[in-house]
Amino acid sequence: MGKYENDSRQLLDLVGGKGNIGAVTHCMTRMRFVLSDPSKADPQKIEALKSVKGTFTQAGQFQVIIGNDVQTFYNEFAAISGIEGVSKDEVKKEAKGNMNVLQRAVADIAEIFAPLIPAIIVGGLILGFRNIIGEIKFMNDGTETLVAVSQFWSGVYSFLWLLGEAIFHFLPVGITWSVTRKMGTTQILGIVLGLTLVSPQLLNAYAMAPGIEIPVWDFGFVKMRMIGYQAQVIPAILAGFVLVYLERFFKKITPQAVSMIVVPFCSLLLAVIAAHAVVGPIGWAIGSAISKVVYAGLTSSFRWLFATLFGFVYAPLVITGLHHMTNAIDLQLMAEFGGTMLWPMIALSNIAQGSAVLGMIYLQKKDEESKQISIPACISCYLGVTEPAMFGVNLKRGFPFLSAMIGSAIAATVSVGMNVMANSIGVGGIPGILSIQPQYMGIFALCMLIAIAVPFGLTVTVGKKKGIR
Template identity: 65%
Template sequence: MAKFVNEAKELLEYAGGKENIASVNHCATRMRFVLNDVNNADIEKIKAMKIVKGTFVQAGQFQVIVGNEVSIFYNDFAEAAGIDGVSKEQTKVVTKDNRNFIQRLLANLAEIFAPLIPAIIVGGLILGFRNIIGDIKLIEGGTKTLTEVLQFWSGVYSLLWLIGESIFFFLPVGITWSISKKMGTTQILGIILGITLVSPQLLNAYAFAGTPVDKISVWNFGFAKVQMIGYQAQVIPSILAGFFLAILEKNVRKIVPEYISMIVVPLLSLVPAVLIAHAILGPIGWVIGKGISTVIYSGLTSSFGWLFAALFGFAYAPLVITGLHHMTNVIDLELMARLGGTNLWPMISLSNIAQGSAVVAMIFINRRNEQEKQVSIQAAISCYLGVIEPAMFGINLKYIYPFIAAVTGSAIAAVISINSGVMANSIGVGGLPGILSIKPQFMLAYAFAVLVAIVVPFVLTTILSKANLQLIKSYKKAKA
């Protein structure tokens, strides 16, 4: 029997029935509806459902927060509603007129990186674990690392690098593949384009800065020369190249007769795309990426870095509501490529922890309310493990004051992180396990920032709860 069949039927009824649903799909934690008429949906009853952690409208979509089991719930809902094959592409067609340019840009970025995030997170954890066993001196009175003492860990250290290198050095392959998949073009061509950006025949991107210009190999076409430079771990060049190939292939396919398209379209798409990628788009993307990472890093490490950190720490959770937080994936990856780490991601992880800590305070405050505790405990655990939506939408935004306490604690923790120079190897699990992605020399400072992100929201939520209760009593007394 389906796990959520009853809840699915309830949601279908409260959403206005099948005839009111133009489109529906889901992401990691949310059901995304496009309703023919939002007024036909009983939003208050939807919010009151036990499985629902919250609702909101974004870019023309009515979104229902379900949590980690959303994929199971979606399948049960689709069966209960008799809806088959409702895809994200269909939803985008329905909602495209409701989205402005920035919303469409961010949606595209989110869709490009969504399939890659699990690999990037695994890569961050692997690099962090390698640092623990290979760089932190834990053995023989703090004089040797595990890899120096035990051959087993030395082998593990070497093996893990194979995975870490594959994820980050060859990231352009994943990006160009993901773009081709999103654009509905030939995915193998996207993969091949990505491989040409990281081919061993090219000068490694990490060696480019220290190589004299006259030592860089070129493709000599007689009238022009193109440097043979690789784009390992480079994000912006890969995005530009991937979209160029996809757009070119779509246009070529329009003019090539169907009976020769299998031969002609790949040839006329891939060859020009590879040439343009290396001659024009790669160098342009390199400059753009370097500019972005330089500005962000300079801002965070300047004398006003604390102010930037405070603003970012305070604003990140609200950005999640708007979808603007997806832009941070690009920035983090650019910082990693240029600097070998990112000081932005630790603040994101701290923001998640702060939201979870505010929920823990609500658990303490409502400790005699069993129904509230059940919802809050699940939300807090998810948040501490990096899934923020159930906690934020289901609890903190519902009561407002826990959200205020959380973003305040996040801002303070972010300032501590930046002032301590904390750097992460890469994006990791955005919660308590995130410490594994922090560079070893900054783990202690980051642990202190985590402590602040736990304590401050908890204390503030408790204080604000009492103040809120007093205001309610005063209001009721005045009304009486």
């Protein structure tokens, strides 16, 4: 008998049987099901299984948290059920039948940004490191930077911009590629479209200033401004979708014999014209408006209220999947204002959820079975992956989740109140301090302590009153 054979058989029955499973796959820690009738699943009984650490429903998928042994569990489940697994992309596609319009839109945005996140995280860490060696004066009694006194570090500072520029200035290339990848159209056309948005022939978006003369393409009867879209998010997304739908249109109407020539030529040419003449300027205006509204909320006299509310509700947003919207906002803030005050609050929320789990570990230090779930969940949360902590521990009891929300709200209020800004999106937990702009690292460290101490203290206090041991 396999290690998880018994639990696999029970799980198959508890999700409604083989006939109720539309698709199944797994990720790093979870089994992911698309169920024909989600109401047939019994989360309570599933969570009672020894190998299961929690369940939740997100993006139309019923997800069962197994942990690091999920690959072994999945293999045994597949053998017992006779169901052949599919890719995560196929599961996501199948799951959209269980989602409303808003959920589908959020899922689409999440799928566009997911492949880009590793590069953005690397970029944030590199910018943070460059700021430390190039901006902080800690040499010669605090009068000079490391770059100023060392040729080696000066070279490192200059060389690392090669990566920073590639990741952030040329971000539209990644976005247009990701849109075509997600929508199943020709990816190289997406890359070429993105390159036309950041071509050196164009006025760099970062060079835009009041009164500057903007070059134009003059066609006689009409002029088109030669503006680049470096680091711009929404113009790239809109341009990418224009290309996708143009390609689909031309594929439908073009004879197969000339399709290889006509479809890419017409699709790309018209998409580039639309990008620079229509959707680019519109997207820039939309992105600027969104970022200015958020920035105003983060810098106004009511910023403490904005920060408190955001810090309090971010974890519930994760449950709904709406938190994926923040990626686009963060990137737009970075393009407009050279950094983001939103992302530090997200990192603090993750830390707070992990700290609530730490409180449960303390309360249940003699319970070996619970520690098998809570210790890995806590470590994972402190490294930026919150689902095992939230769904496997905090939401089961309720009060640890609320304790974390309170701690997150307080830490966020202090963070925004002290103008803490990150260079970019980073690792969403304790290592996130590496993405914070150097002048704010000390304050962010204080915020991290708040996000650790408050949830831990509240969880332990309430847990003791409830008699949890």
